Amino acid sequence: MQEVETKPSGVTRWLQSLRNWARKRSLWLLHMNTGSCNGCDIEILAALTSRLDAERFGVKLVGSPRHADIMMCTGAVTLTMVDALRKTYEQIPEPKFVVVVGSCGSTGGVYKGGYNTFDGVDKIIPVDLYIPGCPPKPEAIIMGVAKLIEKMEEER
């Protein structure tokens, strides 16, 4: 079958911008620990609880991958978590975004070269955004999510 490139009509573009506008105000977050030391995990929660309260941006922690928009991964991926990571990623409905929090999820960090770790989440699944730090401060995590929203706006 021959693929035909079609230019989106005005109505479609308008609908797309409406979709993006609606999406960026209610990002639901799935937290996935792929073998981290818990440092990043407690900082993600610190970003979501009272002091910084990321929920005011519509960011909310959910339990099931099927409800999530963003998957927040922490930790250099260990061998036993590879399958769980892939399965969880596949369960998230489109459009989905993957954010990696922490140095070891981005590059391997201190665990680089270990026999039981992959050096980073991007070896397994595509990643949209990296937040470096060991662990990043909650402010940095919120800034990362804000950058992701900017990125989503560009995508329209």
Next chain:
Amino acid sequence: MNEEQTSFNIGPQHPALKEPETFRVIVEGERVVKAEAILGHTHRGIEKMAESRDYNKTLYLAERICGICSFAHNANFARAVEFVADVKVPKRAEFLRVLVAELERLHSHLLWLGVLAHEIGFDTFYILVWNDRETIMDLLETLTGNRVNYGMNRIGGVRFDLNDEIKKIMRDKIEEFKPRLEKIRDVVLNSKTIIARTNGVGRISKDLARKTCVTGPTARSSGIDWDLRRDEPYFIYEQLDFNVPISDRGDVYSKIILRVKELFESIKIIEQVLDLIPSGKIFQDVRGRFEGKAVSRIEAPRGENFHYVEFRKSKNPYRLKVRAPTYANVVSSVEALVGHHIADIPVIVAANDPCFSCTDRTLIIDRDKGRYQIMSARDLRKLSVETTKEVMQ
């Protein structure tokens, strides 16, 4: 497994907090008949990695064994290497180590209290406790420059010093923190929700505690009077005056009260450290290659933390062996699950302050009928919250 029994897995991925772990639970109706823990999802091979790094680099690796009790691992490894190198750590450094260790205990216990409140569906208390916890995180950040992995220790001492300005900030914040801690105590003692969901739940008897070798607050809540800070004093704990709270009930509620009592003791220790801290050097320079082996044990927030190091005329450790408290405590929580409802699973597992709670994707498989059901963490937590509502009516 007979026809009425159902088996399901909890984990490894879960949303609430912490590490991925799997629990395989067999239930009869709503009651748990058998449970087992499947560990090892966060095995990163740290002990092997340590063998190819020198002791200064391993210090940072040891800190990242656990992000919540990072200081305990870091200080424990430093202490073990100091034994091998035969270095005398300056007094001021030991005071500073105790200061950070107790601040860490405060933040870890508050974190645990919030998580437990979240598991029983008492989110107001969770948010309240986590707000108070930020005060402690600020103090840690003021002193060390980081909120979680402090990088406080070096072999032979500590890296960051306390000056009068920081001392004043600490005194002020601790003074400010005390009334809030009293409020937390009042909530814990009087809240009907907490009592209804935790009193008598997940009881670990003294015999079971001994059999499963539990440590830390889990052991003390089951009547085992053992605290390394008092019984085998390290750093400068023998100069300080504090009590070790103990309870013999062994259920989740007694663990909450015990940890709140420990919070008050930690405050007491911090105030004494700020009063007694001597002036002087904060580290002793350590260089070269070592030979020998040493064991160091210190009381982390969750229990006894064990490090063994061996050097053979080298800078890299020939062997590093770590035993963290959760590994000891998880067996007892698995035993404690038997006889309780599915809705109590998150509470009981979280009660031992493991580095994981059980939520997320729960797969219910009925092997005999070939029927399976996927239960999300959300459902599991919803079940827990609904139980709270039912109990409260």
